[in-house]
Amino acid sequence: MSCETKEQIIETALELFSQNGFLGTSMSDIASQLKITKGALYKHYESKQQILEQIIERMAKLDLERAKKYEMPETEQKKFAEAYIHIPTEKIREYSIAQFRHWTEENFSAKFRKMLTLEQFRSKEMSDLYQNYLGTGPLEYMTKIFKKMTKSKPKARQLALEFYGPIFILYSVYDGAEENAKKSVFVQLENHIKNFIERLEKERAEK
Template structure:
């Protein structure tokens, strides 16, 4: 692990513990056994560290989306990929998302930092909603609406379906955080997988088109 990455991981751990505003560059440097001057060779200031953390988290999110073959950006930015997403791709992505946000130390610390800061820092409040509430909800609503248009998903209110689909994600993340053993964490993950599978069984259209992801020629 390089020095820049060590600084990011250490800073994020401290931000998750005490909040972004409460942690100084001096403290981050001290945790790493380096001087502030040495740290400034890698990052201009604390804000630069924060921006790099956010960019890293969203880059990883986009990579998981690409691997699962679901849209990497919002519908407003790139609408076309939403028209080619399959039910299986959605399932794969959501399960990968849950594993990442419940198991990865960097992801968990990022989530804790935003949870701490959401009520006292307007910018981090906005980021919290982009990452965990209105952002994923809008993304899922757009997916369902486009799937309905292609006959992959039963007709209905895509917003309401998105709420029903996404709400257990954050609830079960919180339960996973409180788990006192690995078997408890696995059980929570299995609950989420069962939720996703049950939801798809309820709303995905039957037939060969749904099974194969529809006609990608549009």
């Protein structure tokens, strides 16, 4: 099976998952969309789960590439907060906006997010993935960063909520916006990040 065909199966499956949900899509649906027999599809992938695993693997690769591009530390490294804190605030702003574009404008990632949003209440696996990518995962990441800055976990958690909460809400605002109004969502995003960083830097300077 060629790499192009593998890619086509993954892309088609994710398209269906984002529209009908993972549980609402069958292997027959995927085969029909690809205009191949179900038997031909099974020669390449044994199950929807195996296709999903390939999708998750792709997402992990995209995350790593994006972190490297913006010189951001990996979340699993013990010293990631030390590395993060020395990055210029402009780079933090750029990376935060890149993350938002990743989940809204990049086709593959946007469909993955929509699939998780649909499925988060239907299975523990999807709920865990949703939390890891869009809920507690980003919140914990920011909490660790702010803890390094504030030396206080309660304060760090509050700052993380104040920073990530509006970003999380803006995903829904973006999804519900008309095409010609989507740019305004990015204006709101940039204003939020700018104001937050300015306030944080001011508070730190006063201490």
